[in-house]
Amino acid sequence: MTDYELMEAAKKASENSYSPYSHFRVGAALLCDDGEVITGCNVENASYGAACCAERTAVFTAAAKGRRKFSKIAVAGTSDGTFSAITQPCGICRQVLSEFCGGDFEVILSDLDGLHKYKLSELLPLPFDKTSM
Numbered sequence: 287m288t289d290y291e292l293m294e295a296a297k298k299a300s301e302n303s304y305s306p307y308s309h310f311r312v313g314a315a316l317l318c319d320d321g322e323v324i325t326g327c328n329v330e331n332a333s334y335g336a337a338c339c340a341e342r343t344a345v346f347t348a349a350a351k352g353r354r355k356f357s358k359i360a361v362a363g364t365s366d367g368t369f370s371a372i373t374q375p376c377g378i379c380r381q382v383l384s385e386f387c388g389g390d391f392e393v394i395l396s397d398l399d400g401l402h403k404y405k406l407s408e409l410l411p412l413p414f415d416k417t418s419m
C-alpha cells in the first residue's frame with residue numbers, strides 16, 4: 287500500500303460522508319500494522335456536537351475490530367469534489383490518534399501540489415496520555 291493508494295482510499299471513503307449541514311465531505315484511511323486499511327467518513331448530526339470526524343470513525347471502527355496498532359492515516363476533505371486543500375485532523379482526532387499511535391505515526395494530507403506528510407508528534411507535540419493522570 288503506497289501513500290498515494292492510501293490517499294485514494296481516503297478520498298473514496300469521503301463518498302460515504304453524511305454531511306448534510308457542512309456539505310464538507312471527509313474521508314480517512316487508516317493503515318493497520320498488518321496491512322489492512324480501515325476507512326471512515328465524517329458523520330454529522332442535527333445536534334452538531336454529536337457529529338464524528340472521519341479520522342475517529344476509522345479509529346473507532348478499527349478498535350471495534352480489535353485493532354490497536356496503526357502505522358499511518360490519510361485524510362482528505364472536499365466541499366466541491368476537488369480535494370484542492372489539505373484537511374488536517376482536528377484537535378480531538380489528534381488526541382484520539384495519540385491513544386493508539388506514537389509520535390512517529392504518519393499523517394498524510396494532500397492538496398493540488400501532492401502529498402504532505404507529518405508525524406503525529408508534529409501535529410500534537412504534548413499529548414494527554416496515561417502518564418498525565
Ligand SMILES: [Zn+2]
Nearest residue numbers: 339375376379
Ligand atoms: Zn476530527
